[in-house]
Amino acid sequence: MKKFLTLTTLLAISTSALAGFNGGNNEPAKAVNTIAQAKKAAENTPVTLTGNITRQIDSDEFLFKDATGEIKIDVEDHAWQNQNITPKDKITIYGKVDQDSQGPASIDVDRIQKR
Template identity: 40%
Template sequence: MNKTLIAVVLASLSFGVFAQQSGFVSPDNTGYTQGGFKGPTPGLSNIQQAKSLRDDSWVVLEGNIVRQIGHELYEFRDSSGSINVDIDDKRWQGQSATPSDKVRLEGEVDKDWNSVEIDVKNIRILK
C-alpha cells in the first residue's frame, strides 16, 4: 500500500513539472516563452480599412467620438470617414471623453447584412 501511495505522489509531482514546461514555441526555436505572446501585434487602422475587413477582425482606431446615437452606440470619426461604435458602459472604466478628445479604440469588426460597426473592447483617451 505504501509503495502504491509513493508511486502516485511521485507521478503527480512529475506531471506538474512537465505541464509547466508547455507553452508557445517561438518561430526562431529559441525555446519557450513565458508571460504571453511575443510577436507582431495589430497595427493602427483607419475606418475605411476597417469597413473592408472580415467580420470579427481585430482593429485599432484613433480619432474622435463625435456624438452618441443611442445607449452604448456612438459615431466615431477619423480622417477617412465615420462609423458606428458599440461601447459597453463597463469599457469606459471611469473615463470621460468629449468630441474634441482624441481616443484610441480597440475592438472587433461587426458586420451584418447591410451595416458595419465596431464592437469596442478597450478605449483609451489620448493626451
C-alpha cells in the first residue's frame, strides 16, 4: 500500500512539474484595413484594403486610393484573376506591406476582388 501511495504522489508531482505556459499569442496578425494604417505598419503585415486604382505608374505598379489616402501597389499578373478593372470600379485588394528603406511603404498585392 505504501508503494502505491508513493507512486501516486510521484505521478501527481511530476505532472504538475510539466504544467505551465504553453506558447504565446499564436493568432495570425490582423489585417490592416486602411491606407493610413498600412503606411505605418511593419514589413509583411497583411492588408485588406477597399478603394479604387486611380492610375497606372508602370507595367505592374499602380496608385490605389481609399478614404484615408493613396499608396503605390505592386500587382503581378496572377492577382488580377482575369478581371478587367477601371478607375470607377471599387475593389478590395489583399496583400502585404512592403516597407522600402528607400521610400514610402507600398503594397504587394496577392489578389484583387471586384466589389
